[in-house]
Amino acid sequence: MTAAADPGAMAASRPRSARGGGLDRLFEAMCFAAATLLLTALGGIVVSLMIGGWPAFAHFGFGFFISSEWDPVQEIYGAAGAVTGTLVTATLALALSLPLALGVAIFLVELCPPVLRRPIGTAVELLAGIPSIVYGMWGLFVFAPWFAKTVQMPIMMSAQPGTVWETITTGVPNGAGILSASIILAIMILPFMAATLRELLLSIPPQVRESAYGLGSTTFEVIRKVSLPYIRTGAIGAVMLGLGRALGETMAVTFIIGNAHGFPTSIFASGSTIASTIANEFAEATGVLHTASLTALGLVLFIITFAVLALARILIGRQANL
Amino acid sequence: MSSTFAPRLSRRLGEVVFLAFCWVATGIALLALTAIMWSLLSQGLGGLDLDIFTKSTPAPGSDGGLLNAIMGSLMMCVTAMIGAVIVGILAGTWLSEFARESRYGKVIRFLNDVLLSAPSILVGLFVYGILVAPLKGFSGYAGAVALALIAAPVITRTTEDVLRLQPAALREASVALGAPVWRTIFAVIWKSARAGMLTGALLAFARISGETAPLLFTALNNQFLSFDMTKPTANLPVVIFNFALSAYDDWRRLAWAGALLIAATVLTVTIIARMLAREPRRS
Numbered sequence: 081m082t083a084a085a086d087p088g089a090m091a092a093s094r095p096r097s098a099r100g101g102g103l104d105r106l107f108e109a110m111c112f113a114a115a116t117l118l119l120t121a122l123g124g125i126v127v128s129l130m131i132g133g134w135p136a137f138a139h140f141g142f143g144f145f146i147s148s149e150w151d152p153v154q155e156i157y158g159a160a161g162a163v164t165g166t167l168v169t170a171t172l173a174l175a176l177s178l179p180l181a182l183g184v185a186i187f188l189v190e191l192c193p194p195v196l197r198r199p200i201g202t203a204v205e206l207l208a209g210i211p212s213i214v215y216g217m218w219g220l221f222v223f224a225p226w227f228a229k230t231v232q233m234p235i236m237m238s239a240q241p242g243t244v245w246e247t248i249t250t251g252v253p254n255g256a257g258i259l260s261a262s263i264i265l266a267i268m269i270l271p272f273m274a275a276t277l278r279e280l281l282l283s284i285p286p287q288v289r290e291s292a293y294g295l296g297s298t299t300f301e302v303i304r305k306v307s308l309p310y311i312r313t314g315a316i317g318a319v320m321l322g323l324g325r326a327l328g329e330t331m332a333v334t335f336i337i338g339n340a341h342g343f344p345t346s347i348f349a350s351g352s353t354i355a356s357t358i359a360n361e362f363a364e365a366t367g368v369l370h371t372a373s374l375t376a377l378g379l380v381l382f383i384i385t386f387a388v389l390a391l392a393r394i395l396i397g398r399q400a401n402l
Numbered sequence: 403m404s405s406t407f408a409p410r411l412s413r414r415l416g417e418v419v420f421l422a423f424c425w426v427a428t429g430i431a432l433l434a435l436t437a438i439m440w441s442l443l444s445q446g447l448g449g450l451d452l453d454i455f456t457k458s459t460p461a462p463g464s465d466g467g468l469l470n471a472i473m474g475s476l477m478m479c480v481t482a483m484i485g486a487v488i489v490g491i492l493a494g495t496w497l498s499e500f501a502r503e504s505r506y507g508k509v510i511r512f513l514n515d516v517l518l519s520a521p522s523i524l525v526g527l528f529v530y531g532i533l534v535a536p537l538k539g540f541s542g543y544a545g546a547v548a549l550a551l552i553a554a555p556v557i558t559r560t561t562e563d564v565l566r567l568q569p570a571a572l573r574e575a576s577v578a579l580g581a582p583v584w585r586t587i588f589a590v591i592w593k594s595a596r597a598g599m600l601t602g603a604l605l606a607f608a609r610i611s612g613e614t615a616p617l618l619f620t621a622l623n624n625q626f627l628s629f630d631m632t633k634p635t636a637n638l639p640v641v642i643f644n645f646a647l648s649a650y651d652d653w654r655r656l657a658w659a660g661a662l663l664i665a666a667t668v669l670t671v672t673i674i675a676r677m678l679a680r681e682p683r684r685s
Binding site for chain 1: 413414416417420421423424425426427428430431432434435437438441442445488489490491492493495496497499500501507509510512513514515516517519520521522523524525527528530531532551554555558582583584587608611612613614615618619622639642643646647657658661664665668669672673676
C-alpha cells in the first residue's frame with residue numbers, strides 16, 4: 081500500500097507507532113479500498129459501455145457516427161441525429177442560461193438587500209433540488225401549452241415563407257421540441273451555474289473591488305472590468321459544468337423533446353438526444369444490435385461529458401488555487 | 403462633463419440597464435420556482451388522499467394509490483444509502499486524512515468530481531451491464547446499486563470537505579494523548595465533523611430519491627406491492643414517468659400526486675440539510 085508513505089494529514093501530524101498498529105493499518109486499508117472502489121466504478125462504466133457497444137461499432141463501422149437513420153424494424157442505426165440533438169439542446173440551453181446565471185450571481189453578491197440574501201439564495205438552491213422528472217412533467221403539461229400559444233404560434237405565423245427563418249421554425253405547434261427542451265434545460269442548469277459563479281465572485285478579495293469603486297467605477301464597470309476578468313478561468317469552468325449537466329440530462333428532455341429520430345433542422349421540430357433515446361428504448365430493445373447501438377450511444381455521451389466535465393474541474397480547480 | 407464626480411449619461415444608462423437585468427434575471431429564476439411549485443400543488447394536492455398510501459398502483463379506471471411505488475422507492479433508497487454512506491465516508495476520510503497530497507489521491511479526487519456530475523443514465527447502463535444482463539433479470543438490488551453509485555461521490559466529496567475543515571490542532575491533541583490514528587478519526591475528527599457529514603448524506607439522499615433515469619432499466623417496475631428486492635421493484639419515479647405519459651386521466655392524477663410527494667420530500671430534506679450546515683462551526 082503506497083498510501084502509507086504519503087505525507088497526508090495523519091502521517092504529518094504523527095509518526096507511525098506500534099501502538100495502533102494492526103487496527104490503524106486495517107482502517108487505512110478500508111479507506112483506501114473505498115476510494116479505489118469509486119475509481120473502479122468509473123473505469124467499469126467505460127469498459128462496460130465499450131463492451132456493450134462494440135457490436136454496433138463493428139457492424140456499422142464509422143458510418144454509425146455519420147448516419148442519422150434510426151430504424152429498429154430494419155435494424156439500421158446511426159448516431160448523428162441523437163448526437164446533434166444533444167449538442168444543439170445543450171448549447172441553446174447554455175446560451176439562454178448563462179446570462180441569467182450571471183445576473184442572479186451578481187444580484188446575490190452585489191445588489192441583494194442583506195435581509196433577502198439567504199431566502200433568495202435558498203430559493204435558487206431549491207430550484208436545483210427539484211427532481212428532473214418534475215421538470216419534465218411541468219414542461220410537458222404546463223410549459224408546453226403556454227409556449228405553443230404565446231411564443232410558437234406567433235413566430236410561426238409571422239415567418240416569411242421561403243426564408244431561412246421559416247425553415248428553422250417549422251414544426252407542429254404543440255409546444256414540444258428542441259427549443260422547448262432547451263428552455264427547460266436552461267432553467268435546470270441555471271442554479272448550478274449561478275451557485276458556482278457566486279462562490280467565485282465572493283472569492284475576489286474585497287480590496288480589489290473596493291479600489292475599483294474608489295476610482296469612481298459604477299457597479300457595471302466593476303463587474304465587467306475587474307470582477308469578471310478576475311474570475312475568468314473559474315467562470316469558464318462553471319459554464320462547462322453547466323454544459324456537462326445539460327448534455328447528460330435525461331428525464332426532463334425525454335418528456336418534452338418530442339422523441340423523433342433523424343437530423344433536426346428546426347428549433348420547433350421534435351428531436352431526440354442521446355440520453356432521451358436510451359431512456360425511451362433501452363428497456364424495450366429486443367435485438368442485439370438495438371441494445372448495442374443504444375450502449376454505443378451511451379459511450380459517445382460518456383466521452384463528450386467526460387471531456388467537458390474534466391475541463392470544467394481543471395479550470396475551476398485552477399481558479400480556486402489562485 | 404457637467405461634474406467631475408457624477409458619471410456621464412452613457413455610463414449611468416449602462417449601469418441602470420445592467421442593474422435592471424440582474425433584477426430581472428433573479429426574478430425569472432424565482433418565477434420559474436414559483437410556477438413549478440404552484441403547478442405541483444394545484445395539480446397534485448387534489449390527488450393526495452389516504453388511498454395514495456394504502457393502495458397499490460391500479461389498472462386504468464379503477465381506484466388505487468402509490469403504496470407499492472413508495473415502499474419500493476424507500477427500500478431501494480435506504481439500501482443504496484447504507485452502501486453509499488459506508489463507501490463515501492471511508493473514501494472521503496482517505497482523501498482528507500491519508501492521501502491529501504498524494505498523486506493517487508489527486509486522481510481519485512478528480513475522477514470523483516467527474517463521477518459526481520456524470521449523466522445518471524450511464525450509471526443505469528453500467529449496472530444493467532454488470533447486474534441485470536448477466537443475472538437475466540431486473541431487480542430492486544440492481545436499482546439500489548445504481549442509486550448507491552450516484553450517492554457515493556456526493557458523500558465522498560462532502561465528507562472530504564468537512565474533514566479538511568477540522569483544525570490540525572484537534573488531531574494533534576488526540577495524538578498527544580496517545581490515541582492511535584483510527585481512534586483519533588473515529589472519536590475526534592468524525593465526531594467534530596458530524597453535522598457536516600450528515601448534511602452530505604442528506605443531500606445525497608435528496609439527489610437519489612428523485613432519480614429516474616438509472617432505474618428505468620435496472621429496477622424496472624412492478625404493479626404489485628412486493629418486498630422481494632431480487633425481483634423487479636416498483637418505484638415512484640418510474641411510476642410517475644409511465645403514468646404521466648399515459649392517456650388515462652386517473653393515472654395522470656396519480657403521477658402529479660407522486661411528483662408532489664417526491665418534490666416535497668426532496669425539498670424538505672434539502673432544507674433540513676442546509677439548516678444543519680448552518681450550525682456554528684468551531685474554528
